[in-house]
Amino acid sequence: MRNLAEKWSPAPDWRTATLQTPGLVIRSLTGFTQYLVSGDLAAWSRRTDMDAAAVGALSVAQGERYALRVARDRILAVSETPFGIEPGWRASGFAVSTFDAGLHMIEIEGPDMSSLFARATTLDPAGETASAALLFAGANVLCYRHGHADRLRLHVDRALAPYLWKWLEQAIVA
Amino acid sequence: MQIFTCPFCGPRDESEFHFGGEAGNTRPDGADVPAERWARYLYMRANPKGATSEVWVHMTCGEFFIMERDSVGHKVAASHPLGGAEKSE
Known part of the structure; x- marks a missing residue:
């Protein structure tokens, strides 16, 4: 063989x-923490104080915690330290999935x-x-x-x- | 190479897009749909020469949208999201 x-x-x-x-x-x-956030991004923004607009291709992200725009209703939140939020569905209208390994x-x-x-x-x-x-x-x-x-x-x-x-x-x- | 415009992302290379069929070909609903209607939905296409309206998907961001283009000259006239009011010329 x-x-x-x-x-x-x-x-x-x-x-x-x-x-x-x-x-x-x-x-x-x-070593980065990556969360895929889908759904109501404004509700996510209110919950985490992160900018729901997020950065697109070739935009400049700043700092150790930022968000990337994936689609109209989806962002990837990236951080050098763990987020203080548990993955899962939120009744306010968004879902958080751990994406570190993906x-x-x-x-x-x-x-x-x-x-x-x-x-x-x-x-x-x-x-x-x-x-x-x-x-x-x-x-x-x-x-x-x-x-x-x-x-x-x-x-x-x-x-x-x-x-x-x-x-x-x-x-x-x- | 051709540039298509995603209503969300803006101008991108055609290789990032996938054709989704002629716009307006809605799936029949209900138990008493006749065979002719199913056949029209599944097999019959207008395949117009000239101005056409089609469903496309931007594979990288997952946006489904309507693209109006010319099937002869390949010139893209407009693209706009499915069910949305936004329009990108």
């Missing part, structure tokens, strides 16, 4: 995975970030859009800037993270 494991390169050690060029640093981020986070930082973004997507690197969800190198990701204009963060389905990492490895040397 063929050993199919030889066909695929092993997934990187996400705790230490880093790629570096003179104009870019790409890191894997771990999405892997990758951070791309440096002056060459815009040209890498232009290779991966068809979106105008200078523009903004309501939803953070887009196709990045063919994978469905949530994409936004964090802290400043040259730092991009991606949330990708965990099963696609090794593929996206491989794509980034090849894109930065090509």
Whole structure:
């Protein structure tokens, strides 16, 4: 029987995975709390004091706790520390699902970030859009800037993270 | 490559969208729907040449919407959410 494991390169050690060029640093981020919030986002905002509008693709999120717009009635709340809210349905009209294990986070930082973004997507690197969800190198990701204009963060389905990492490895040397 | 406009997200690449059928083809309801009506719903399409109104879905954000476009020239005239008043020209 063929050993199919030889066909695929092993997934990187996400705790230490880093790629570096003179104009870019790409890191894997771990340890974040991610909640998917669906339904009445205004009710969620009142409950948590977080902005219901949330950030879209290429908007700049600030701080250690922020929200990304996924769809008209759905956001992804992200925090470096646990939220003080239990997952589940709320009678005020929204549902909270723990999503830490669902999405892997990758951070791309440096002056060459815009040209890498232009290779991966068809979106105008200078523009903004309501939803953070887009196709990045063919994978469905949530994409936004964090802290400043040259730092991009991606949330990708965990099963696609090794593929996206491989794509980034090849894109930065090509 | 063509740019389509999602009523929620704005202009995006066509590869992010999926065709959902001709607009207005509503599913028959009730126990006494005749076979001809089911056949019309399931199999018969207007397939107009020129201006057409279609249901599309933006796969990344999950927005279902109506897109008005020309089936010959592929020019998109407008897109607006299903059942909503918002309109993106």
